[in-house]
Amino acid sequence: xxxxxxxxxxxxxxxxxxxxxxxxxxxxxxxxxxxxxxxxxxxxxxxxxxxxxxxxxxxxxxxxxxxxxxxxxxxxxxxxxxxxxxxxxxxxxxxxxxxxxxxxxxxxxxxxxxxxxxxxxxxxxxxxxxxxxxxxxxxxxxxxxxxxxxxxxxxxxxxxxxxxxxxxxxxxxxxxxxxxxxxxxxxxxxxxxxxxxxxxxxxxxxxxxxxxxxxxxxxxxxxxxxxxxxxxxxxxxxxxxxxxxxxxxxxxxxxxxxxxxxxxxxxxxxxxxxxxxxxxxxxxxxxxxxxxxxxxxxxxxxxxxxxxxxxxxxxxxxxxxxxxxxxxxxxxxxx
Amino acid sequence: xxxxxxxxxxxxxxxxxxxxxxxxxxxxxxxxxxxxxxxxxxxxxxxxxxxxxxxxxxxxxxxxxxxxxxxxxxxxxxxxxxxxxxxxxxxxxxxxxxxxxxxxxxxxxxxxxxxxxxxxxxxxxxxxxxxxxxxxxxxxxxxxxxxxxxxxxxxxxxxxxxxxxxxxxxxxxxxxxxxxxxxxxxxxxxxxxxxxxxxxxxxxxxxxxxxxxxxxxxxxxxxxxxxxxxxxxxxxxxxxxxxxxxxxxxxxxxxxxxxxxxxxxxxxxxxxxxxxxxxxxxxxxxxxxxxxxxxxxxxxxxxxxxxxxxxxxxxxxxxxxxxxxxxxxxxxxxx
Numbered sequence: 001x002x003x004x005x006x007x008x009x010x011x012x013x014x015x016x017x018x019x020x021x022x023x024x025x026x027x028x029x030x031x032x033x034x035x036x037x038x039x040x041x042x043x044x045x046x047x048x049x050x051x052x053x054x055x056x057x058x059x060x061x062x063x064x065x066x067x068x069x070x071x072x073x074x075x076x077x078x079x080x081x082x083x084x085x086x087x088x089x090x091x092x093x094x095x096x097x098x099x100x101x102x103x104x105x106x107x108x109x110x111x112x113x114x115x116x117x118x119x120x121x122x123x124x125x126x127x128x129x130x131x132x133x134x135x136x137x138x139x140x141x142x143x144x145x146x147x148x149x150x151x152x153x154x155x156x157x158x159x160x161x162x163x164x165x166x167x168x169x170x171x172x173x174x175x176x177x178x179x180x181x182x183x184x185x186x187x188x189x190x191x192x193x194x195x196x197x198x199x200x201x202x203x204x205x206x207x208x209x210x211x212x213x214x215x216x217x218x219x220x221x222x223x224x225x226x227x228x229x230x231x232x233x234x235x236x237x238x239x240x241x242x243x244x245x246x247x248x249x250x251x252x253x254x255x256x257x258x259x260x261x262x263x264x265x266x267x268x269x270x271x272x273x274x275x276x277x278x279x280x281x282x283x284x285x286x287x288x289x290x291x292x293x294x295x296x297x298x299x300x301x302x303x304x305x306x307x308x309x310x311x312x313x314x315x316x317x318x319x320x321x322x323x324x325x326x327x328x329x330x331x332x333x334x335x
Numbered sequence: 336x337x338x339x340x341x342x343x344x345x346x347x348x349x350x351x352x353x354x355x356x357x358x359x360x361x362x363x364x365x366x367x368x369x370x371x372x373x374x375x376x377x378x379x380x381x382x383x384x385x386x387x388x389x390x391x392x393x394x395x396x397x398x399x400x401x402x403x404x405x406x407x408x409x410x411x412x413x414x415x416x417x418x419x420x421x422x423x424x425x426x427x428x429x430x431x432x433x434x435x436x437x438x439x440x441x442x443x444x445x446x447x448x449x450x451x452x453x454x455x456x457x458x459x460x461x462x463x464x465x466x467x468x469x470x471x472x473x474x475x476x477x478x479x480x481x482x483x484x485x486x487x488x489x490x491x492x493x494x495x496x497x498x499x500x501x502x503x504x505x506x507x508x509x510x511x512x513x514x515x516x517x518x519x520x521x522x523x524x525x526x527x528x529x530x531x532x533x534x535x536x537x538x539x540x541x542x543x544x545x546x547x548x549x550x551x552x553x554x555x556x557x558x559x560x561x562x563x564x565x566x567x568x569x570x571x572x573x574x575x576x577x578x579x580x581x582x583x584x585x586x587x588x589x590x591x592x593x594x595x596x597x598x599x600x601x602x603x604x605x606x607x608x609x610x611x612x613x614x615x616x617x618x619x620x621x622x623x624x625x626x627x628x629x630x631x632x633x634x635x636x637x638x639x640x641x642x643x644x645x646x647x648x649x650x651x652x653x654x655x656x657x658x659x660x661x662x663x664x665x666x667x668x669x670x
Contacts, residue, residue, distance in 0.1 A: 005415065009439050011465045082341065083523060087388055088649065089424040091444050095527060095647035100659045104344050104524035106445040106456060107647075109426050119412045120442060121456070128463020129339045130346045148651075153348035187440035189416060192430060251345055312442075314423065318484075325434045 004127070006222025009188050009214075013127040017185035018335065022289035023067030025060050025166030027142065030278075030286065033268045038290030039169075046143055046168055053143040053153075054088065056330050057170075058096040061086065061139035061218065064170035064289075065101055069135060072174035079174070080131035084282055085114040087166075088141045088148060088304045093139050101194075103135060105124055110329060112192070112207075113238045114138045115171060115285040116308025117329040120187035122175045135262065137172035142278030149200070149315055160201035164238045164264055164279035165180040165272075171285025173293075186332040188218040192312060194325040200318045203311040204264075204276055206243020207326035211237060211309045212248035214328035218305065219254065226256045230301040234328070235284030235309040236264035238277035248290050263287035285309055296335045304333045339462070342556025344523050344549075348462040351518035352510045355409065355468075358402030359625035360395045362477065365613075365621065368603045373625030374457065374504075375402055381478050381503055388478040388488075389423065392505075393431040396421065396474035400436055401507035402521025404470060407509035408664030414438050414509070415466035418457050420449040421474045421616055422501075423483060426475050438470060442533035445546075445664060447542075447571045448507060449473045449523070450620040452664040455522035457510045472507035475615030482651055484535070495536035498571045499599055499614035500607075506620025508628075517631040521667040523553040527647060529660040535653045538646040539576020539599075539611055546572060546644045547583035548624040549663035553588065553640065561591045565636040568627065569663070570619030571599035573612035598622035619643055630670045639668045 002174055004011045011090065024039045031042030043060070050056040058230045061084070061262040069079065081105040084094035091107050098105035110117035115138045122134035145166040193213055197206040211234050219225060226232055240263040250254055261282040265279035288306055313324040339346050353402055358373045366377030378395070385391040393546035396419070404414065419429035426442050433440035437667055445452035450473045456468035461469050483487040510519065523595040532541040554560060572580055577597040584591055598619040599612035623641055630636045648659040 002464060004468065005466070008412075054651060054655060077343075084446065087425075089651060090422075090446065090647065090650045092647070092649040095660055096652070098527040099529050099647075099661075102526055104663060106452065106524060109442040109444040111425065117441065124465050125459055126462055128336060128459055130459050130463065131340070132338065154435035189441060191437055192433040192440050194434050261550065266371065287614060305355050311429070312425065312434075314425035314427040316389060317427045317431075320389060322431070325430055327433075327440065329649070 003311050005331050006150055009217045010186055010221035012186045013123060015127055016185045017123045017126040018181045018183050020174045020176045020179045021068045021071035022070060022173045022293045024171045024289040025063050025169060026284040026286050030167055030169055030267060033079045033272060035267055035291050038294060039273060039286060053141055056095040056152060057144050061093050061097040061137055062100050064172040065097060065135060065137045068172035068174050079133045079210045080134050080281035081106055081125060083118040085109050087146035093329045099283055111309030111310035111312055112279055112281050113308030113327055114281045115331045116306050116331050120189060120329055120332045121183060123184045123187060126175055126177050127335040132177050134168045134175045137170060138281035138285045139170035140166050140282040142168045144165045145280060157276055159204050160193035161275050162202040162240045164276045165274035166284040167267060167278045168282040169286040171289040172291060173283055174187045182333050182335055184331050184333050187212055188330040190214040190328040192325045194323050196323045198323045200261050202240060204238040205244055205308040206242035206311050207237055208241045209248060211307055211328035214222040214307055214330050216252055226259060227228055228291035229259060229303050229305045232260045232305045234262045234307045237262045237309050238264040238278040239278045300335050302304060302335050306331050344552045345521055345556035346468040347521045348458060350462055351520040352461040353514045353516045355509045355511045355514045355516050355519050356403045356406035357508045358399050358406060359506045359621040359624040359626045360399045360504060363622055365504055365602060368607060370602055370626050371513050373629060374621060384640060388476055392479050393428040396428050396432040396442050396472055396505040399433050399507040400432060400470060400472045400573040403507035403509050404459040409468045409509055414468045414470050416441055416460060417470040417575045418443055418453040418513060419472045420444050433448050440460055446645035446647055447614055448643030448645030448662055448664045449616045451641050451666050454519060454666045455524060455664055457523060458519045461510055461512050464465050469510045469511050471510060472505060473616040473620045474505035475501050477503045480615060494610055496610050498535040498574045499611045499647035500609035501615040502613045502618040504617035506623040507643045508618055508624060517670055518670050519666050520573045520669050523549055523665040525663040527653040527660045527662050529658050531658045533658045537575060540579055541646050541659035542572055542644040543576045543664060544583060545661035546642050546663035547580045548647035550640055551589060553586055553665050564638050564640045569597045569641045569642045571614040572597045572598040572644050575611045587599055631668060637670050641666050642666060
């Protein structure tokens with residue numbers, strides 16, 4: 001059988017799936033950040049007329065999914081699968097959105113790496129001839145994440161300087177076997193690595209080794225260097241994690257300059273009091289769906305490596321004294 | 336492009352992946368049930384020497400994964416992906432097992448349907464030529480589920496008669512592009528349905544409509560009838576859900592007789608005080624890895640439809656008054 005694998009971890013698509021459309025919904029804080037103009041919709045407040053933050057998150061995801069479907073002009077009967085996930089227990093935002101959307105549903109959990117992971121798996125389903133079109137989407141919400149992972153949101157606990165701010169938002173793309181748009185040409189699924197970091201307020205440090213590992217293996221598998229990409233962008237390493245990932249790469253003999261950036265660093269500016277940057281499933285999803293897609297479409301970027309970064313802990317595992325494993329999943333998108 | 340889809344929801348594999356091996360680990364209660372002799376290993380107690388039930392669950396999953404890998408005789412460098420999930424928040428059992436195993440990892444969340452869903456997606460990755468071999472595994476644990484979803488385990492709350500008992504166990508299979516063993520020939524990914532059931536102590540009722548919907552669509556897509564299967568087996572509908580699913584099918588004009596059974600009904604006997612039967616990711620996984628695989632290998636079954644059933648709620652969504660969406664994912668396994 002003619003395998004589409006190259007090296008240890010990378011697959012190269014025979015008929016690279018097209019990203020037909022992308023849609024993003026964000027909260028007001030994200031709407032005040034430097035990428036403000038790139039989002040499809042900015043909500044007025046984090047509840048957006050709903051009775052709870054959890055309902056608001058799920059509705060926000062629905063809105064992003066519906067926005068991407070509408071923009072893609074794909075008929076709903078030709079959308080074969082929906083792949084989605086989020087950070088809430090039992091990925092409840094995605095489950096409820098899947099109930100509304102009505103498509104055959106594959107739930108994905110990769111923590112904050114879920115967008116890149118779902119884009120990779122969705123591309124495999126299309127290139128493997130199992131689907132004509134696949135709908136992908138993820139969400140996160142500052143206030144639902146805060147009370148689930150940390151303290152009651154209203155408590156307003158003092159945050160560590162290495163802590164990141166969970167992005168309130170949802171991002172979605174429609175992948176297709178044909179059409180016009182940027183294409184997903186390759187994917188590198190990551191291994192779970194754990195360097196012993198136990199500080200849940202420093203997820204950047206927990207994820208950095210896995211992100212660096214995936215970038216190294218990706219480049220090795222495809223015999224490429226960082227210079228072959230206009231942008232290498234991690235999902236939500238934040239300031240601390242991005243610095244560490246660059247350092248791990250440097251010590252492994254791989255120099256990355258300005259082309260290695262992080263969605264969590266890009267989405268807020270320093271005046272917004274988010275400390276180490278943004279995080280959450282939506283962080284990479286809304287930056288990709290807006291800023292990065294727009295620059296791919298305008299050909300300002302020819303080739304981008306999106307590396308979703310996931311911190312695979314739970315509040316229970318942290319309380320039980322376990323360290324925090326990380327993972328990085330990469331997809332190559334070409335103009 | 337030559338699509339491998341038939342009808343609305345079903346894919347038929349061009350080169351059906353082989354199930355090279357299967358391995359199951361269960362707790363003592365499951366080891367005292369009617370399927371006792373079919374499991375690979377029965378633990379002496381639910382902690383199995385670990386400091387917490389959560390650690391015990393993850394270690395049990397590791398053991399099942401390692402057992403399946405060993406039995407498959409596949410070299411670890413030829414295992415291209417691991418797909419796994421569980422019921423704990425942030426699928427922490429699977430994440431920690433993935434850290435130990437070291438394979439590129441795709442986290443799946445389908446609640447108790449995760450085994451069938453992972454087998455379906457894993458088969459697509461192999462048949463789509465993205466992988467030579469895929470390791471699939473799931474776990475659940477009575478004591479970790481009890482305290483996460485319901486009440487402190489030690490409290491020993493009175494259980495409703497419609498409630499099910501979460502299976503303590505882990506099941507794993509190795510799927511391969513070639514070799515000897517039963518083959519996965521088709522898969523039907525389910526839609527998320529919600530008929531308004533809000534009773535978290537009656538998950539069978541919440542899941543029954545979705546399971547029936549998947550069976551109906553599967554038969555329609557492939558132009559088959561229940562008589563084309565030696566066994567149609569749902570994951571964990573339990574006594575209540577199985578009865579309801581049969582009723583939904585009957586009212587839709589589809590008669591199922593003794594060939595429609597449920598892993599949650601099969602795994603315990605009436606003397607074991609489990610009320611409506613077993614549940615949990617492991618319920619279908621260990622019954623499939625043991626009993627069903629053995630009867631496929633001995634050709635007692637020629638063709639089986641395994642329909643994983645998932646209840647897609649969270650304790651938070653239930654407390655917020657939301658109803659419980661269900662899903663059913665089906666795979667066809669042939670001797």
